[in-house]
Amino acid sequence: MQEQLNEKLSQLIDDELDSQQALSLLKTLQNDGLLKDKLRRYQIASQVMRSGEYSHVTSDFVDKIHEQIRQEPTYFLPRKKSAVNWQKAALAIAASVALAVVWVSTKVDKQMHNPFGAVEMVAQGKEASAEEMHARFKDYLEAHDNAMYVNSVQAGQPYARVVGYRQE
């Protein structure tokens, strides 16, 4: 039984469970603190194996998101006829949150290491020469106008950090 659960946890992280199985497992997770901890350990192991990096997500991360959702303002919009199945809705939210945790944990740490990741993505495929191009852009700007010295970004930081590049 325990082995099966472990297997399912692993499959959940690898996104190999179908929606029914995933929902059933998440329901079990909600009532089992030990299993939750195990899921977290599996996530960390999976992340380290994939990226060689580790980002710590606190255990109350999900609760904080729940709290934030609870504090969202209520909008009094016209109610639709069909009654909402609150149990299903709560389960769906829990599933979304758990998936978000998995997704965020793989992204957050990378972004902390490289806050300008988005800029580099634009220049993907030409990464080696993109740095040169940014440096050259700075040189050209310096030769073009005095206004460059006014701007602290331009005057004080390498251009690789601030310039967007679009290849034709």
Place this chain on the structure above:
Amino acid sequence: MRVLKAFLLCVVCQSAFAEKDQVTARQWLDHMNRAMKTLNYRGTVIFMKNGQLDTMKYQHSVENGVEQERLASLNSPMREVTRKSNEVTCTFKETSQKVVNHHPLDSSFIVNLPQNTANLEKNYQLVLSGQESIAMLPTQIVSVEPTDALRYPRKIWVDTQHFLPLKVEVYNLDGSILEQVVFTDLMTDSLAEPHTGNVDDNSFHVKHIHTAQAEPFENATFVLKNWPAGFEPVFFIRNSIQQSQKAVDHLLISDGFSTVSVYLEAKESQGMNGLHSLGSVNSFSKVIGDTQFTVLGEVPAKTVELIADGIALR
């Protein structure tokens, strides 16, 4: 007798106000141009460019007919920029570096203005668009609307007393603000205040860049077949680029408000192609044979592309 004096005073004041009311947008720009070059003034100015806000102390003075501008940052990275005519010196206090840039064009840090506004209205519609107070001083707003989509619109708030620009906004073609320069305080001085630089030259590593002299335009090995109406060549120069020390041909054209540079250099192993953007500045690079061209300026992306399309080797 008193009544007569009061009446005469009223007449003089009214005629003075009437004269100011009749000043056209172009005349406001001419007055501003003159004031910017001849008056001694100082204040605090905020630059908002590329999503970055920089607050600097500003000082303009004229000594023996030579214009000097001085900007000192109030926040990091600490630097002081001075312009004496066309020589710009930037002192980075934190890294003890000093860069002396010998730029052939002596343009103001606050706003670029055409020397001659006579032909300006062919490409820009100049409109007086209300009055506002900036830095607790009354200003006249002059809107500079381009007649094509190849340059940016802008607005200038001109101090009604001294004709100095207190605020400048440059807009994208969709109307969003690209750049802002605003004085938060400004005062004029009757005499030029002596420059009191507190930087010890000996402790700084000084680097001189762009020291070459301007050459005749005919010396350029390329020609521009397309450029927006109203742009004129300003200078052509053969310089070395700072990083690689490679020789680069540099042609600068301007319509008074906007300037565009065209750079030519030998192509490196991987040529550059495509568009770069940073705030209001766009550049477009292309390779012709073994030659790398880059067109860069404070104009919309399609303008640099248009000019780049029209480049041909002589």
